[in-house]
Amino acid sequence: MVNIEISILALLTGIVVGVLFAYVQVPIPAPATLPGVLGVAGIYLGFKLVEWAGVGVDLLGALGL
Incomplete structure (x- = not known):
């Protein structure tokens, strides 16, 4: 079964990391x-x-x- 809280936290973490990568102008590792x-x-x-x-x-x- 999928844990919704963990999934939401993973998505939010990904967004924060994506914003950080864009801010420091480095390519995303994906x-x-x-x-x-x-x-x-x-x-x-x-x-x-x-x-x-x-x-x-x-x-x-x-x-x-």
């Missing part, structure tokens, strides 16, 4: 275009899909780490 943002959303959704399906490989465990 995709600045819609296709980039959609790519990040796609990565998240793909991760959640695999998690929901219950499949996956413990890569670090397989490597002995």
Whole structure:
């Protein structure tokens, strides 16, 4: 379940950081275009899909780490 308070705090933190980056005139460390943002959303959704399906490989465990 999504915690609304944490989500709102995360959004507010992102806004404050975005304002700070713009104020000091440095590029943001995130995709600045819609296709980039959609790519990040796609990565998240793909991760959640695999998690929901219950499949996956413990890569670090397989490597002995």
